Amino acid sequence: MVAETNGTLLAPREEPALPELDVGAVVIARAIAVLGADAPVWAVAELARMPVPDLLAGLDDLVARGLVANRFPLSLKSPEVRAALLAETPIGARIQAHLDAAHLLRGAGAGPEKVAEQLQQAGPAGVPWAAETLRAAAAQARGRGAPELATAYLRQALAERLDPAERAAVLSELAGIRAETDAPGAIAMLLDELPWAGTAEELQAIVGPLRRLLIAGGRHDEVPWMFDSAQERLAESDPVGAARLQLSRAAVQARLASGVASIEVTKGWLDERVKREPQLAVPLLALRASLATLTGADATKAVRSARAVLAEADPRVDFDLCWHALFALSVFGEPAAADAACLRVRRELAGHADEWDLVELDILRARAFRRKGDLRAAISLLSGLLPRLEGQVNRPLVASVVSSLAEAMVPAGAGESASALLQAHRSPDGHEPSPYGLLARGLVLSAGGQTAAAARDHLECGRQLTGWRADNPELIRWRPAAIGALLRLDRPADAVRLAEENYERAQACHSSAALGFAQYVLAGTRPLRERPVLLTEAVERSQAAGHLLDEAFAHYELGKALRSTSGEQSAHHHLLRAVTLAEECGARPLAERARALAGPSASAGRTRGLTPQEWKIAQLATDGRSNPEIAKELFLARRTVEFHLSGVYRKLAISGRRELTQLMRGRRP
Known part of the structure; x- marks a missing residue:
């Protein structure tokens, strides 16, 4: 005998002895047992295949014998009676009865869970609409706070005959529910499924949630291995699907400015296959743009490739493809155009992206604001992201927002607030920050007068980046920050060496904006008489690129240099321009320094x-x-x-x- 709990046959139990019944009574009792508690009369009659008057007469006999409760809707007297009736029904007849009940209830418009209870009792039987109903029932159960029942429905859906797209959808839903209550269990389930996935749809359904769960669980090191395992399964049968997986892997590493070597391997793999598989041309362009952005190889080609990718890619299908392109534009492109591209992708993603993806886009927008010099916009955007990330367990994403925000706050004169922000978001396990975090912490330390500690952070940032060959002078400006600290520490030889390296790197990446800022940095290490020429070019290049804060710094240093070499009159224009630009950017400390040098006339334009x-x-x-x-x-x-x-x-x-x-x-x- 088998006892029943919540509609599922579970554990052995003593069966009550059933009285001798005629055939009609047995059919009625079994129909009620199959339908479960509160069965409507019409459904029992349909399932028993008898007219309602005959059913009602038989019911009175079953009530008199103590098998059916004397109430409406219809129910058996006890769960034990139900279990005994079902146990005495041959397995084939029992499965057919549950399938008939499922068809009957579905046709009558019963709720998904009512139908799913019958499908569960029948087991996977190849019913064409079974998976759809089980998924709807899972969503309903999840919505009313019953994740275990939702999980059971989806597990049965996986056992049905599904096409790859359906199976992928069920896997994704199941992982989402498991992750809410048992993240390690969800990871284990997806890792178990990984070797059995045979199509791009199934693999994407596994690696998407698995990537998030691994990151949330602090298991970042396993993410590249996961993508590699998935990619190997598709390398020959579905090169386009394999390329998408590799682009996702590359995006994870590019966000941390690491993985140049592995991205180059993927690029080589695409280079070999693109002639045979023309569909790989756009993924190859995306990877080239991202790789050039990391290494600082060629800004012009990177921007051209990025624009071509965005013209072809659908963000709802190929988010990582678009991310690589937007990454390149946020570093090398014209800031306003980069922001517009991010907003367009964001609009197209409406309703098709999770919070992590949207935050990634806003981080790229903030980088474009920062390059333009719009500190207020960058700070406002990044500050708004932090409340959205409360409770999120994606530590790299939170750290990226925090470091970007701190980096923007320092030139805005909010060094103390930036210090408190970094302190509040320290790594709980004591791990050193990423290169982005090291740069931000160094800037905060420098603003607080801790120059030696700042220099150590900036140089460690550079050591990591150059070791990874992610040495784009526009991506993370660690050399300029280190040079400033080294000069204050009276280490001019080290500062000169880094300034010359920075200038060479800027020349190599073919970016006029990068070259202009490198000239500004280099001028600070040169004799006073050599500075005006470098700074004049820096002003012109920054102005042409629309980098207002870079231009403000260059005007300020040019004004200082001219005061010492050519007198007050020639310096005055540049100092006043520095005041205007710094105020426009929200760079209060720079504006105050420039105003102090310019004298009272710096206030004239404002007070008019x-x-x-x-x-x-x-x-x-x-x-x-x-x-x-x-x-x-x-x-x-x-x-x-x-x-x-x-x-x-x-x-x-x-x-x-x-x-x-x-x-x-x-x-x-």
């Missing part, structure tokens, strides 16, 4: 936008008058004075009286 009344109030506030005193002198209400001062602060992009005093000192109407 004030109304006469605002000017009077601003001047009185600068002289130390309180709001009530200003109100009394100008015969105004105190609230009117406060209103006008708020307008002054807004127009001058300052936060209060202290900054107003600094700005207005020496100015008269």
Whole structure:
């Protein structure tokens, strides 16, 4: 005898003795047993294949014998009675009865779980619509908080006859449910399925969630192996599917600026096959763009390849293909165009991407903002990502957002906040940060006056990157940061060596913007008389590229150099331009330094936008008058004075009286 719990036959139990029944009564009782508790009369009649009047007469006899409960809808007296009736039914007849019940309930519009209960009792029987119903039942069970039951439905769906696309979808859903309650179990299940997957659809359904689970579980080292294992299964039978898997693997490594050697192997594999498989041309272009971005090989070709990829790829199908292209544009492309491309892909992905993919796109947008010099936009975007990542277990993704945000906060004058941010997101296992994290930490340390520690972080960042051959001067600007620290540590020889290396790398990548910034960096290590020529070219190149903050720094250093070599008048224009650009970028410390060198006239352009009344109030506030005193002198209400001062602060992009005093000192109407 077998006992029943939640519709599933589980464990042996004592069977009650059933009374002798005529054939009609047995048929009715078995129909109720098959349908389970609360069976409607019409369904029992259909399954028993008898008219309703005959059924009702038979029911009264079963009630009198104590087998059926005297109530409606119909139920057997106890689970033990049900189990005994089903156990006495031959296996073939029992399976057929459950299949008939499933057909009957489905045709009547019963809920997916009701139908799925019958399919579970019947077992996999090749019913064409079984998998679809079981998946719908799993979604319903998951929605009402029954993940174990949802898992059981999907496991049965996997046992049905499925085409590769259906099987891939079921695997993905099953992994998602298992991951919610048992991530190690979900990983083990997917790893077990990996050797049996024979198509690109099945493999993608496995490696997508498996990649996320491995990363979330801190098992990053297994991700490349997983992609390699999957790719080997498709290398000959489905080269395009194999290429997609390899692009996903390359994207994981490129995000960490590692894996140049393995990406080159994949590129070689694609180079060999592209003539025989023209479909591989676009994946090859994507990989070339990404590889050039990592190594700093050729910016022009990288941008051209990236644009060609985005013109062909569908982000909903080939997200990693698009990511490689956007990665190249965010580093080498024109910043506004890179941002527009990221937004277009984001729109096309609406409803087809998970949170991780969307965050990856926003990180690339923030990089484009940072290259343009729009610190406010970069900080706003990245700050908005952190709440979205709360509770996320993708530590590399969180670390990428945190390091990018800290890097943007330092030139904006928020070094203390950046330090607190890095402190709050330290690796719990004590691991050293990625190269991006080392750069950010070094910048924060430098801003806090810890120059020696900053130099160590920048040089360690460079050691890792050059060891991986990811030495693009525009990707991670570790050399300029290290040079600044080395000069402050009175190590000019080391600074000169790095500046010359940086200039050579910029020349090699054929990027005018990179070359302009390299000239700015190199100028800082040259004798004073040599600096104006380098800095003038740096200004021109940065301006042409639309890199406003780079241009601001170059104007500032050029103004300083000209003050020492050509006098105040020739320097003044560049210092004023540095003030304007730095304020536009949100680089407050640079703006303040440039304003201090430019003198009182640096404030003229800003204060011209004030109304006469605002000017009077601003001047009185600068002289130390309180709001009530200003109100009394100008015969105004105190609230009117406060209103006008708020307008002054807004127009001058300052936060209060202290900054107003600094700005207005020496100015008269």
